[in-house]
Amino acid sequence: xxxxxxxxxxxxxxxxxxxxxxxxxxxxxxxxxxxxxxxxxxxxxxxxxxxxxxxxxxxxxxxxxxxxxxxxxxxxxxxxxxxxxxxxxxxxxxxxxxxxxxxxxxxxxxxxxxxxxxxxxxxxxxxxxxxxxxxxxxxxxxxxxxxxxxxxxxxxxxxxxxxxxxxxxxxxxxxxxxxxxxxxxxxxxxxxxxxxxxxxxxxxxxxxxxxxxxxxxxxxxxxxxxxxxxxxxxxxxxxxxxxxxxxxxxxxxxxxxxxxxxxxxxxxxxxxxxxxxxxxxxxxxxxxxxxxxxxxxxxxxxxxxx
Amino acid sequence: xxxxxxxxxxxxxxxxxxxxxxxxxxxxxxxxxxxxxxxxxxxxxxxxxxxxxxxxxxxxxxxxxxxxxxxxxxxxxxxxxxxxxxxxxxxxxxxxxxxxxxxxxxxxxxxxxxxxxxxxxxxxxxxxxxxxxxxxxxxxxxxxxxxxxxxxxxxxxxxxxxxxxxxxxxxxxxxxxxxxxxxxxxxxxxxxxxxxxxxxxxxxxxxxxxxxxxxxxxxxxxxxxxxxxxxxxxxxxxxxxxxxxxxxxxxxxxxxxxxxxxxxxxxxxxxxxxxxxxxxxxxxxxxxxxxxxxxxxxxxxxxxxx
Numbered sequence: 001x002x003x004x005x006x007x008x009x010x011x012x013x014x015x016x017x018x019x020x021x022x023x024x025x026x027x028x029x030x031x032x033x034x035x036x037x038x039x040x041x042x043x044x045x046x047x048x049x050x051x052x053x054x055x056x057x058x059x060x061x062x063x064x065x066x067x068x069x070x071x072x073x074x075x076x077x078x079x080x081x082x083x084x085x086x087x088x089x090x091x092x093x094x095x096x097x098x099x100x101x102x103x104x105x106x107x108x109x110x111x112x113x114x115x116x117x118x119x120x121x122x123x124x125x126x127x128x129x130x131x132x133x134x135x136x137x138x139x140x141x142x143x144x145x146x147x148x149x150x151x152x153x154x155x156x157x158x159x160x161x162x163x164x165x166x167x168x169x170x171x172x173x174x175x176x177x178x179x180x181x182x183x184x185x186x187x188x189x190x191x192x193x194x195x196x197x198x199x200x201x202x203x204x205x206x207x208x209x210x211x212x213x214x215x216x217x218x219x220x221x222x223x224x225x226x227x228x229x230x231x232x233x234x235x236x237x238x239x240x241x242x243x244x245x246x247x248x249x250x251x252x253x254x255x256x257x258x259x260x261x262x263x264x265x266x267x268x269x270x271x272x273x274x275x276x277x278x279x280x281x282x283x284x285x286x287x288x289x290x291x292x293x294x295x296x297x298x299x300x301x302x303x304x305x306x
Numbered sequence: 307x308x309x310x311x312x313x314x315x316x317x318x319x320x321x322x323x324x325x326x327x328x329x330x331x332x333x334x335x336x337x338x339x340x341x342x343x344x345x346x347x348x349x350x351x352x353x354x355x356x357x358x359x360x361x362x363x364x365x366x367x368x369x370x371x372x373x374x375x376x377x378x379x380x381x382x383x384x385x386x387x388x389x390x391x392x393x394x395x396x397x398x399x400x401x402x403x404x405x406x407x408x409x410x411x412x413x414x415x416x417x418x419x420x421x422x423x424x425x426x427x428x429x430x431x432x433x434x435x436x437x438x439x440x441x442x443x444x445x446x447x448x449x450x451x452x453x454x455x456x457x458x459x460x461x462x463x464x465x466x467x468x469x470x471x472x473x474x475x476x477x478x479x480x481x482x483x484x485x486x487x488x489x490x491x492x493x494x495x496x497x498x499x500x501x502x503x504x505x506x507x508x509x510x511x512x513x514x515x516x517x518x519x520x521x522x523x524x525x526x527x528x529x530x531x532x533x534x535x536x537x538x539x540x541x542x543x544x545x546x547x548x549x550x551x552x553x554x555x556x557x558x559x560x561x562x563x564x565x566x567x568x569x570x571x572x573x574x575x576x577x578x579x580x581x582x583x584x585x586x587x588x589x590x591x592x593x594x595x596x597x598x599x600x601x602x603x604x605x606x607x608x609x610x611x612x
Contacts, residue, residue, distance in 0.1 A: 021508045152512040152527065153505075160512050160524065192498040194533070199459075201507035202327045206458040206466050208514040221464065227500070 003036040004109050007306050008102025009299050011094035012264050013138030014172065015148075016223040016255040018202035022162075023142040023149050026170060027299035031098045032035040033062070034082040035106040041078040043067055050085035051095075056077065065100040065127030069107050072123065073114060079107060088292075091174045092262035094139030099126030101143035105303040117129045120144045122157050129249045132181065139258065146302030148211055166212040169263040169273035171251065173242060173280045176290040177236050184259035196226040214270045216252060223253025223266065236260050241283045249279035268294070309342040310415050313612045314408025315605050316393045317400035317571050318476065321454075322529040322561040323509035328468075329448040329455050331421040333605035338403045338420065338612065339368070340388040341412040347384040349373050356391035357401075358452060366591030371406040371433025375413045378429065379420060385413060394598075397480045398568035400445030406433030407449035411609040426450045428463050445564065452608030454517055470606040474581035477557065479548060479586045480568040483597040485541050491567035493537045502532040520573045522558060529559025529572065542566050547589045555585035576601070 008205030016024035022175035034066060036042070043057040043066040057063030057202070062081050087095040096253075100122040108115050115123070116262075124140035137157060141149040147164035203222045210218035233256060235241040246254050246265040250272040263280075266271040273295045282289045313335035337356075344350070349363040349372040367403060368387050376385070385411065393401040399504030405581050407430040412603035414421050421429070430446035447455040453470035457463075509528045516524035539562060541546040552571040555577040560571030569586075573579040579601045590597045 011374050018507070018511065021511060039522050150511045150515065151510065152508045157510075157574075158527065160504065162515060188434070190500060193505055194496060195493060197498055197503040197506070197533070198326045200503070201458065201510040202458045204507040204511045205456045205514045206464075207323065207326060208511045209456065209466050209468060212515075212518045218466065227503070231508050232551045252417065 003034065003111055004106045005032065005034045005306050006102050006106045006303055007032055008098040008105070008142060008291045009010055010258045011097060011139040011142040012115055012172070013094065013142070014228065014256060014258055016225045016253060017171045017200050017207060018150070019225060020138065021150055021204070022207070023138050023151070024170070025146050025299040025302050026104035026294070026296040027143040028296040029087060029093065029294050031086055031102060033083040033099070033102045033106060035103065035181045036080040036109065037079040037110055040082055043070070043078060045083065046080045047082040048084070048085065050212050053083070053089070053109045059130065060297040061096045061127035061131050062099040062103040064076050064130045066107055068126040069104045069115070070125040073111050074109060076116070079110070088174065090178060092256070092258035092260045093172065094143065094258065095176065097128050097139030098123065100124040101140045102303055103127065105144060109305065117144050118157060118159055121159055125157070143302055147298060147300040150208070162208060162211050164298050165211060165216065165219070167216070167269050168298045169267045169270055170264050170296050170298060171246070171267060171276040171280070172257060172262050172294045172296070174286065174292045175237060175284065177237065177261050177293070181259060184232060184235060187235065188228065189231065193229055199226050209250050217290060219266065220252035224256065225255050229255050230306045232256050232260060236263060238283055238287060239263065242280050245279040245283050251276045258288045270297070310412045311338065311340045311612050312609055314404040314410050314411070314609050315386070315449060316404060317445040317448040318478070319400065319448070319561045320534065320562060322531045322559060323473065323506050324456070325451065325512060325531060326444065328422045329444050329451050329457070330476070331448040331605040331608050332600070332602040335393060335399065335600050337392055337408060338390040338610045339405070339408045339412060340402055341409065341416065342386045345382040346387055349384060350386045351389065352386045353388040354391065355389070357395055359389070359395070362496055365436065366403045367433035367437050368409040370436045371409045371430050372413055374432040374579055375410045375421070375429040379417050381417060385416070394480065396484060398562070398564035398566045399478065399480065400449065400564065402437035402444030403434050406430040407446045408609055409433065410411050411450060415611065417582055420516050422455065423450050424463060424465055431463070441543040449608055453604060453606040456514070463516070468514060469516050471517060471522065471525070471603045473522070474604045475573045476564060476570050476578055476602050476604060477552070477573060477579045477586070477600070478568050478570045478600045479537055479590065480598045481543060481590065482518040482545065482598070483567050484563070485566045487565060490538060490541060495532060495537065497531055500546050512587065512592040525572065526558035526600055529561070531561050535561050538562050538566060542569060543595060544589055544593060548586050551585040552582050555582040555592055557582045567587065576603070
């Protein structure tokens, strides 16, 4: 194989109670990438469609991720990368991660699949670090593994794959406003009350159990974030109305996707997910803020060859 | 049925990372109780062997739990209760809970089983409140449900039953010292660092996943308590040496049982659990502190009729 074309999906990190730990993978939103072997070693980004991103490999998340995996494999070839971005940078659904994780997935295929998913996630994190300033796996892991993932530790990396109940859909609204990462970070408290932390880890535990048992009622009960949402939701216009509309329309629960501005909900079945989409459109249409709404099954497979 | 004899096992609450949330049930340690229907309504405690506890029903955890379930059932009979305590009060392995949960289990049988396990847990909590000053389900739930339980919420009560990997054993040491509940509570911090709380809920999530997947390595990786153990372990003499001895002898992990003074470890297989028992005996024997050591399979069934 000398060339591979892949679909690298959008992902949701910081899933409600599972801040910094739980993520999941989407199916209907994602970038496409073509990666081509070259005789010359090194990484060339030859095309970027849909976003204004650097072509210099060392400054591009895909480029940095590619260099990491090629170096680790001691590859005797280089690559050319074409990126067709559909996930808007800064949307909060893993735009940079999709480029990083798609690249390492594709190059692993070109190499004959020497690396496992944990290793691919680690290479993807090298790319992600260029965009976010820190190595984290919140969005890389769900892209590489598919479905729901729990990042137990970053150093050394330990990703736990969780099951994906088959009727689970997500509805996501991306209000096209900018949230500065620095602000999203600085608004977080450094210390939190122990009693709220206990409620949070009870929810994480019950959410994981509910995913194994396909218990949609328990998923709904568990999707509550006592720690981060009360702070970060202030940065998202009309958050409370959106969340109320989601729940009123039948969503199991929801919250901020990544560090925002996107807001996600999880729903049992496509029909409910589409009702939720209509409901949140009604909230945002009068505001004048430009927005996108996506409905997607949870993608249990992750990145795929197309 | 006019009379029932049951075995009500000891339980471990506050399982490492799952402080206030995760518990499990033991098999080889527990109380026996005989509960007998009486024509006269009300509750009489007729015998207590093995511990110095009040006979007045309203002041005895078994009595209070019995009154709660009989009232809810609008029962046309009363009960006599005989309590044969093997679990030492104040040991940290659910002595009062065993009396409360055993009683409600037994009376439910005498009533023809009208109540489910969630309801029985709620009745048991009424009894437990007399002993601990607050309604909590940490030890009642694992007794009633068996195996591992996650108490997601106390009000309204929501207990999640978790799977029990079949090779899982516990080794427990009970140093016969008194830890005052007030001191165990006051030593806890009111606020905790967000970054440690995140590590804690990552562990809770991965521990729950590991129980479903029978992944003993992941159980071992997840049994770390960043929040409570560093404080409460100070109240238990030689805690660090005991824990080190447990891990050196092959335990998957461990921590404080309940609010102490007992210390538990979880082990893969009986052989390891017995090695751990020998290792911790060696730590405690020279100290002059009187202690008991128990080895028990995790009891997936909970309370049983004998």
